[in-house]
């Protein structure tokens with residue numbers, strides 16, 4: 302049961318973006334930051350276009366555009382509900398397998414980006430298997446629909462055949478390669494077309510007749526996938542009855558979290574198409590911190606384990622997952638808070654090193670600004686300034702609490718570069 306203190310967590314999504322190199326992870330991330338920053342004046346930037354310019358400049362200078370965890374806000378289209386989307390940087394390269402595994406620990410769901418002209422490539426397969434090991438729910442974004450050779454069907458069949466998963470096509474492209482002009486929402490049976498280059502002007506209309514057959518085929522695939530997890534829906538389907546949008550969304554969401562069902566979307570990050578719908582899908586189909594199993598910790602010198610449900614009023618349990626050197630403030634320790642609340646100026650115990658540490662300042666990192674906060678609560682991610690001895694993978698608990706180590710990250714066999 303969700304308590305009042307935990308209720309903010311239903312509007313949180315902690316996600317990673319995983320991809321084979323060159324599939325478009327950077328471009329997709331940039332666009333996500335652009336669209337989320339656009340509606341929420343972040344820092345000094347009051348105009349969306351400036352965010353994009355800033356990101357392009359940074360890129361030219363070779364600076365990483367994202368922090369280990371970037372906090373963005375997104376208002377689900379068609380609603381007034383605002384969500385916090387924390388984007389956790391997932392190293393895409395197999396060389397960083399250990400880092401990939403570590404980041405898998407701190408996210409609750411992931412977006413797998415595929416190049417639709419290439420289908421599922423070897424590195425994507427590797428990252429996908431790692432996500433499987435951690436039971437990370439995923440949605441797939443079939444990117445580069447505008448590129449020569451692009452094929453949404455290829456991505457669907459590769460997901461089925463190479464990854465052994467059930468694809469749930471929640472979208473279909475209106476045209477492929479240089480004919481690509483918009484996206485059909487198969488759940489709501491609507492067509493989205495774009496009337497400006499930034500993708501901010503969207504016209505929602507009926508599904509054009511030329512796509513009717515294909516859309517009907519995709520919708521059957523989608524309902525069959527959803528019926529895998531929902532018996533009522535299965536009965537309806539067999540009786541030829543159409544499920545409602547809400548029923549369909551709920552079943553696919555359940556399948557994403559509990560079964561190997563992956564909603565598949567399409568778009569072109571480069572051409573600014575599909576990324577806002579992708580953000581909506583993150584909200585609709587990926588879990589909040591309350592919907593994933595609570596992290597477990599091992600009590601020191603015993604075989605006993607304890608659970609830390611996501612609760613700001615619980616005992617503090619946090620994981621340091623990345624250390625970054627910052628030219629202005631020095632050492633930044635990125636943490637995910639699983640349970641409890643971390644206060645600036647307080648003391649915590651590093652249970653991995655048996656050392657008491659002082660939390661200096663706390664920061665939330667946004668696309669192009671940092672926000673100083675007085676606390677980080679369960680489900681949140683941010684950076685701590687002031688921790689001297691805490692390293693990557695260390696468990697932080699409350700000062701004076703019984704020593705507990707969060708589930709260790711088991712390091713796999715080295716992976717040969719593909």
Ligand code: GDP
Nearest residue numbers: 320322323324325326327328445448569570571
């Ligand atoms: P990453 O290695 O996965 O981070 O990929 P990038 O985002 O750096 O993209 C790799 C290349 O693909 C760049 O040249 C991008 O401009 C290009 N690219 C990314 N998204 C798209 C897209 O939607 N369509 C096309 N045609 N090219 C894209």
